[in-house]
Amino acid sequence: MGTQTTAAAAGTANYLDDRTSIGGFVKFFARKLFPDHWSFMLGEIALYSFIVLLLSGVFLTAFFVPDMTEVHYEGAFPTMHGVEMSEAFASTLRISFEVPGGLLMRQIHHWAALLFTASILIHMARVFFTGAFRKPREINWLIGFTLMILSLAAGFTGYSLPDDVLSGNGLRIIDGIVKSIPIIGSYTSYWLFGGEFPGTVLIPRLFTAHILLVPALILGMIALHLFLVFLHKHTQYPGGGRTHKNVVGLPLFPVYTAKAGGFFFVVFGVIALLGALFTINPVWNYGPYDPSPVSAGTQPDWYILFVDGALRMMPGSLFGLPFEWELGGYTLSMNLLIPGLIMPALLFGFMALYPWIEAWATGDRGEKHVLDRPRNAPVRTGIGVGVITFYVILVLEGSNDIVANLFHLSLNNLTVFFRFAIFLLPVVAFWVTKRICMGLQRKDRELVLHGNETGRIVRHEDGEYIEVHELLDEEARWVRVSYDDISPREFEPVVNDRGVERKGHRFEKAKARLSRFYYEDRISPVTPAELEEAKHDH
Amino acid sequence: MSNNDQDQTENTTPESFEDPGQPYHRPRLADKDPKAAKRAERQVAVLFGISVIGTIMAIWAYFGLRDMGDDVASIQQTNTMIGLGVVLSMLGIGFGAIHWAKTLMRDHEMVEERHPLRSSDENRAEAIQKLKDGVEDSGIGAGPDGVPRRGLLKGSLITALAIAPLALLVPQIGNMGGDWNISKFRHTMWKQGTRLARDPDGSLIKASDVTIGSAFHVIPDGLATLEHDRLEEKSKAVVLLIRMDPRDLKIQPGREDWSFDGIVAYSKICTHVGCPVALDEQQTHHLLCPCHQSTFDVADGAKVVFGPAKRPLPQLPIAIDDEGYIIAQRDFEEPVGPSYWDRLKSGDTTSEEVAA
Numbered sequence: 001m002g003t004q005t006t007a008a009a010a011g012t013a014n015y016l017d018d019r020t021s022i023g024g025f026v027k028f029f030a031r032k033l034f035p036d037h038w039s040f041m042l043g044e045i046a047l048y049s050f051i052v053l054l055l056s057g058v059f060l061t062a063f064f065v066p067d068m069t070e071v072h073y074e075g076a077f078p079t080m081h082g083v084e085m086s087e088a089f090a091s092t093l094r095i096s097f098e099v100p101g102g103l104l105m106r107q108i109h110h111w112a113a114l115l116f117t118a119s120i121l122i123h124m125a126r127v128f129f130t131g132a133f134r135k136p137r138e139i140n141w142l143i144g145f146t147l148m149i150l151s152l153a154a155g156f157t158g159y160s161l162p163d164d165v166l167s168g169n170g171l172r173i174i175d176g177i178v179k180s181i182p183i184i185g186s187y188t189s190y191w192l193f194g195g196e197f198p199g200t201v202l203i204p205r206l207f208t209a210h211i212l213l214v215p216a217l218i219l220g221m222i223a224l225h226l227f228l229v230f231l232h233k234h235t236q237y238p239g240g241g242r243t244h245k246n247v248v249g250l251p252l253f254p255v256y257t258a259k260a261g262g263f264f265f266v267v268f269g270v271i272a273l274l275g276a277l278f279t280i281n282p283v284w285n286y287g288p289y290d291p292s293p294v295s296a297g298t299q300p301d302w303y304i305l306f307v308d309g310a311l312r313m314m315p316g317s318l319f320g321l322p323f324e325w326e327l328g329g330y331t332l333s334m335n336l337l338i339p340g341l342i343m344p345a346l347l348f349g350f351m352a353l354y355p356w357i358e359a360w361a362t363g364d365r366g367e368k369h370v371l372d373r374p375r376n377a378p379v380r381t382g383i384g385v386g387v388i389t390f391y392v393i394l395v396l397e398g399s400n401d402i403v404a405n406l407f408h409l410s411l412n413n414l415t416v417f418f419r420f421a422i423f424l425l426p427v428v429a430f431w432v433t434k435r436i437c438m439g440l441q442r443k444d445r446e447l448v449l450h451g452n453e454t455g456r457i458v459r460h461e462d463g464e465y466i467e468v469h470e471l472l473d474e475e476a477r478w479v480r481v482s483y484d485d486i487s488p489r490e491f492e493p494v495v496n497d498r499g500v501e502r503k504g505h506r507f508e509k510a511k512a513r514l515s516r517f518y519y520e521d522r523i524s525p526v527t528p529a530e531l532e533e534a535k536h537d538h
Numbered sequence: 539m540s541n542n543d544q545d546q547t548e549n550t551t552p553e554s555f556e557d558p559g560q561p562y563h564r565p566r567l568a569d570k571d572p573k574a575a576k577r578a579e580r581q582v583a584v585l586f587g588i589s590v591i592g593t594i595m596a597i598w599a600y601f602g603l604r605d606m607g608d609d610v611a612s613i614q615q616t617n618t619m620i621g622l623g624v625v626l627s628m629l630g631i632g633f634g635a636i637h638w639a640k641t642l643m644r645d646h647e648m649v650e651e652r653h654p655l656r657s658s659d660e661n662r663a664e665a666i667q668k669l670k671d672g673v674e675d676s677g678i679g680a681g682p683d684g685v686p687r688r689g690l691l692k693g694s695l696i697t698a699l700a701i702a703p704l705a706l707l708v709p710q711i712g713n714m715g716g717d718w719n720i721s722k723f724r725h726t727m728w729k730q731g732t733r734l735a736r737d738p739d740g741s742l743i744k745a746s747d748v749t750i751g752s753a754f755h756v757i758p759d760g761l762a763t764l765e766h767d768r769l770e771e772k773s774k775a776v777v778l779l780i781r782m783d784p785r786d787l788k789i790q791p792g793r794e795d796w797s798f799d800g801i802v803a804y805s806k807i808c809t810h811v812g813c814p815v816a817l818d819e820q821q822t823h824h825l826l827c828p829c830h831q832s833t834f835d836v837a838d839g840a841k842v843v844f845g846p847a848k849r850p851l852p853q854l855p856i857a858i859d860d861e862g863y864i865i866a867q868r869d870f871e872e873p874v875g876p877s878y879w880d881r882l883k884s885g886d887t888t889s890e891e892v893a894a
Contacts, residue, residue: 033650070768076610097610100600104617104624136655169813172773173829176811176876186720186878195716196723196770197812233652241560247650248560255643262635269628276621291773292737292755292806294814294828311811312830316848324848324877333877335846336811369652401831411831412844474558481555529551 034256035236035249039126044260045119046147048267049112050218053154056109057211063099065091066161066207068200077284085163085288088203092162092283108275113158115271117151117303124148128354128384130371132235135364138355140228143221145352150218152303157210159301162281163203168289170300172197173311180336198289235371238482240475244369299399306391309398310339313418347390360511361518363489375444376483378437379518386430393422434521441523444480448472448526449534481525489515560647568641578641585634592626599623720880723873726758726774728854728866733759734779734803743779744862748801753818754779756803758866774874776806776814777854779864780836782823790839796855801864803854804840807875808832810847825851849877 017023034040067087073080075090076097095102124144127133133141160167175197179185194201233247242248250256274280287293300308316335317323323335350357358380374381396403397418404411451471459465472480491512494505502508568575599619603612657665673679677688734743737755740762748754756777764771784800796802804825808815813829823837832845840851852874855867873881 033648036647076613078610097613100604100613100616101620102617103614104621108621169829172813173811179876179878182879184879186723186880187715187718189878190715190718190720191711192714194714196767197773198769199716232655233650239561240558241649243557245652247652248647249650250645250647255639255645258635258639258643262632262639265628265630265632265635267632269625269632272621272624272628276618276625289769290738291769292757292776292814292816294816298828308830311846314846316810316832316842316846322848326882329882330879331877331881332879333848335848336876339846367652367654401828412833415831415845475561478555478558482557525554527551527553528555532551 029230030253031251032230032233033247033249033251034234035242035247037237039130040234041263042119042123042126044263045267046116046123046151047222048264049116049119049271050222051264052112052268052271053109053116054215056105056112057215059101059105060095060109061211063091063095063102064088064161064207066204067091068163068198068203080284080287083288086203088161088163089283089288092164096284104272104275107278107280108271109158110280111274111278112271113155114280114301114303115267117148117155117301120144120148120151121303124351125384125388129374129381130235130237131368131377131380132371133355134368135359136232136367137228137235138359140225140232141355142352143225143228145348147218147221147225149348150214150221154210154214154218155301155303157206157214159281159304160206161203161210162283163289164283164286165289165293166283166286166298166300168198168291169294169298170304171202172291173308177311177336177340180333180340182330182332182337198291233369235369237371238373238479240478242370244367247369299402302395305398306394307340307344307398309394309396309400309418310343311336312400313394313397313415313422314339315419347387350387357514358518361489361514362486363511363515364484364486370482372483373479375437375440378434378441378521381437382430382434385433386426389429390422390426393418393425397422438521438523445523445526448477448480449531483525485522485524486519487522488512488519560649563646566641566645575642578637582634582638582642585630585637587630589627589630589634592623592628592630594623596620596623596627720878723774723875723878723881724884726869726874727761727771728758728775728869730866730868731859732866733859734777734856734864734866735759735761737776738762742863745798745801745858745864746862748779748781748864750781750783750800751820752781753820755806755816773812774807777803778806778815778818778825779803779856780818780823782837786823786837788838790853793839793853793855795857796853796867798856798858798864801856802836803856803864803866804834804836804851805854805870805874806851808847809842809849809851809874810845810876812875815851 013023065087069087070084071087071090073083073085073090073093075093077093080093092106095106097103127141127144156170160171175189175193178189178192181188189197192202192205193199194205234249236242236248239248286298299305314335315323323333323338325332325334372380374384397415400414400418401411403409404414451469454468454470456468457465458468471477489512491509492502492505494501494509496502568578596619599616603616603619670679678692679687734754734756735741735758736743737757740757740759742759743754743756756779757772758775761768761772761775779801780803781799781801787797787800787802789797806814806816808827808829810827810830810832813827815825815827815832815834817826817828818824819826823835824843825834825836825840826832827834827845827847830846832847833843834840834847834851835843840853842848842850852870852872854870856864857867859865
């Protein structure tokens, strides 16, 4: 850098610092350390696809008209000439066929939205399986969870804006679910649609939610999320020299400025590649919204599939027992409430509260900054795989017509199978995963105690042949022995030494039971004594 | 495999292994070989150069390709070329920066101490004292030196704050629901004598047009020219008209005169969540909703044979008028579409409005 530029930079820095004391800020940030691991990039993908969404969204707002007034189409796309459609749909066609770069931006926007929701879920799974949600990060887990919900809201409101027949049917399904809410359902539907479905106000309302309310909330939540990441300092995987009391990594400036900054451009580039070459949501093939036609094999965006699958799976009546009840002249549609509202509420509630559930079982109050290898938390890993299994079954049921077609199965049999599978397979997946984790832990013990096979055979004086094993080096051993060996919490007697019932003993008993569920079966890490003994055996 | 085995060990062995500390730093090729470093530098510069080319390509595609014509195919080509330009422009910068960081920037891992997030005890005490002082100054809590406790203020402030949002929310929510007249769910455009018309062109249907095994997507005559609420009315009024061999048709008790010579008309709006029940399986006389696969048996009162719906599709009573056109005898006898809480209640204002 030339002396002139240096002087200019110093001058600018001086000018700014005199007025903002930004120096302290830079001192705090510039060389902040971040540990290195590929799985830490998953959250970055979510952040960067959100930035791509903002950029491409600004482009689209310049041309999209959120208006449900009916018009006759006379634009550049000949197949639709004379068709009655809303201004919203017509402007979507205009963006696609008359604005240079418009379809590109629409497709970039849509692909980025799909990637945004997907990367949030995968990032969440990483945080879950490595135990990164533990103290002090429980609140940040909750903020991240809220971001996941907001991403679904952003996705769904945006998906509905073009007012095509596919998204219109999606809205009608939402209307059906809303109407099933006891007492206030019909009025809530009127409140949303400004009267009867579909009305003329919904698209403008969704537009405001999509470009103002939801993104503003997301931005605020992202700011909080990242603030807490900086405050807590990033977690790190176990390894030599890494403890709960330090952070080992490379500095934000320049290494992560280049790596993470560069990664933004890579994410943008990949989304642009998808947008340039792969058609997504070709609404001109579907046509404008009309309450009458619908075609088979149509799918919502992937992140809605799990609710759609639950709706498909839930029987209207089972063995003659109906799930729509008439109570004192009022109608209660459990066949809608269970899949449409109760199941998502339970699933999301469990996800949101999980850090506290596990903390009850563990009873550990310390700060945790070194991540778990998933195998070292067999029950948690099992629960995670169980929940994913539950989710995947719902997604598969949500595309059961396509699955049935693909594998030449009967649609009805597939649904009946999933009705059983949704209860059975998550439990099986939990149990199998837990056992696999413990198997891997035993394998780790084996490696630490007896080392790797070298392939060298030695013959003893007494004629016995043995294969020489080479013990692990210190670093490799440390990774396999440095995990917390948590034993179940002890439950103290119900009455204390003065013979009085202790307060809250019921809750404590529940916590002790939970703790046994988590930690009764466990594989302890090898101790130095065990290693000594194993050496003597040879 | 428990830790009871420890009992037999000598006292000299430690309880647990010791942290071996950070591993030895492995130098990269570019750290050792200046030639490799120079090569990496050139690669990074080339990548940044590719980005510049990509940007130029996007701008060229925008201006240059537009002259080709305004038809759909040429604009698609412009889109693809702008897109590929953006791809190069972004990936060039991205891969360049990452390559730079991975090959040339110093990669010695450093260590930083963490401090417990809990504030120090003094800070906590001070914070609590400050809050106490504030509470005392405000008079919410009782002060030690005779400052009176103003409990009335606390109660009235909380009440005021709790209900103040209503001043905004009541008009907001009140306006958003239109006229709130949910009894509209109970009525459709069908009236005595409304002729059945084809969807979407609106041409009328004669009984003689409907051959056995055929199915028609039907709207009420006059819907296509409706000035207001066309989609709202269509959302409730669409009907499927099907003719079966009369011997296959099980006439429902009380509905003996609702069909005509094997011709039946059922609401097309699914009783599950309101999708159009659009797929007709001719062989089995089943209607399938493609959204969630509720299946209805047309031969037997459109009762549910599979899937998440619970109620049969509402039937539209039909007849034939003097000119041979199929007409509705009256409106549906129950609300069409998904169930809702007050579905069976007839606290009804619209029917009077209609009559008036």
